[in-house]
Amino acid sequence: MDLNTVVEIRDGRHPAPWRPGDAWLGGGTYLFSEPQPHLRRLVDLSRTGWTPVRRGPDGSLEIAATCTIAQLSRYARGLGAPAAPLFEQCCRAFLASFKIWNMATVGGNLCNALPAGPMTSLTAALDGECLLLAQDGGRRRVRVADFVTGAGRKDLAEGELLRSVTLPARALSCRTAFRQASLYGLGRSGVLVVGALDPLDGSLAVTLTASTVRPVRLWFPLAPTAGRLRAAIEGAVADGEWFDDIHGLPRWRRHMTFRYAEEIRRELEGGPR
Template identity: 80%
Template sequence: MDLNTVLEVSDARRREPWRPGDAWLGGGTYLFSEPQPHLRRLVDLSRMGWEPVVHRQDGALEIAATCTIAQLSRCGRTLAAEAAALFEQCCRAFLASFKIWNMATVGGNLCNGLPAGPMISLTAALDGECLLRSQGGTSRRVAVADFITGAGRKDLGEGELLRSVTLPARALRCRTAFRQASLYGLGRSGALVIGTLDPLDGSLAVTITAATTRPFRLWFPLPPDGPGLRSAIEAAVGDDEWFDDIHGLPAWRRHMTFRLAEEIRRELTKESVR
């Protein structure tokens, strides 16, 4: 879609003052998908030269905001980590064409803050941490689970930039389980639940996205039983935090979340179905 209110495209390497009507341009798959009448200038990040994925010496992965879904998928297929399969599972949750895969970015998916954003699901489940940079040059870090504050809302100041997301080595060593539900075969996620089991201390984390207005990451020092998990979800997610749109009613999303979370608990604890 043409953005006929945009008057200028600026190279982000030129540090120019931020002004009303500016927007960061990553892959552009969201920006060019619908009218953006408030925009006057796009600040293009494509020439920043950031390495898509950096393997740090401490075993962590730093994923650049400009890393595309295709690049992340390739990384996941070559990653020697227990949680590697989760990368492809979340990339496939896009249900998008190869054109989108090669343009859409991890940072764009997070900064849109949409409940069904699968990069939110992946990075929140693996205890990801966002690196944010202000126009003044200062940096701050915030957990992905806290970065998304509601449907389409995020903890991002005026002109602030998401530089990267770091996944800690310990999270990458976890066993994982993935469940997704949609109303129809090629539909947007109505509920997406990920479980991670830490081999070091036996703790379990269950991350709920798509069904809720923001990500919920529930951590248990030891895996709970079925009723305990259900009670924890009921206590964490308020009645007004179950998402409601054409891709699923809140009651259905809530029901599927409980069902998928229990399946994940049983899979990771190897508890048989009675």
């Protein structure tokens, strides 16, 4: 879609004062998908040269905001970590064409803050942390589970930039389980639940996305009973936080979330597959 209110595209490599009507341009799959009448200038990040995915000396994984879904998928195939299958599962949850895979970015998916955003699911489940850069040069870090605060809402100040997401080495060593539901075969996720079992201490994290307006990450020091898991979900998700749109009614999303969370609890409790 043409954005006929945009009068300038600025190279993101060269700092300049932020002004009303500016927007960061990564892959552009959202920006060019619908009218954006409030925009006047795009700040292009495509030539920043950020390494898409980089393994840190401590074993952590830094994913640049400009990393495309295709690049992340290719990298994960050779990752060699127990949590590696989760990357492809979440990439496939896009149910998008190869054209979207080669343009859509991890950062864009996070900053759109849609409940069904699968990069939110992936990075929240693996306890990811966002690096945010302010216009004045300041930096701050926010957990992905806290970065997305609601449907279309995120903890991002005016002009602030999501630079990268870092996944800790310990999370990559977790054994994971994945469940997803849509109302139809090629539909947007209505429910997406991920479990991550830490092999070091036996703790379990269960992360809910798509069915809720924000990511909900529940952590248990030991694998919970079915009753404790259900009670934790009920306590963490208020009645008004079950998402409601054409891709699923709140009652159905809630039911499937409880069902999948229990399936995941049993799968990971049962030991290696």
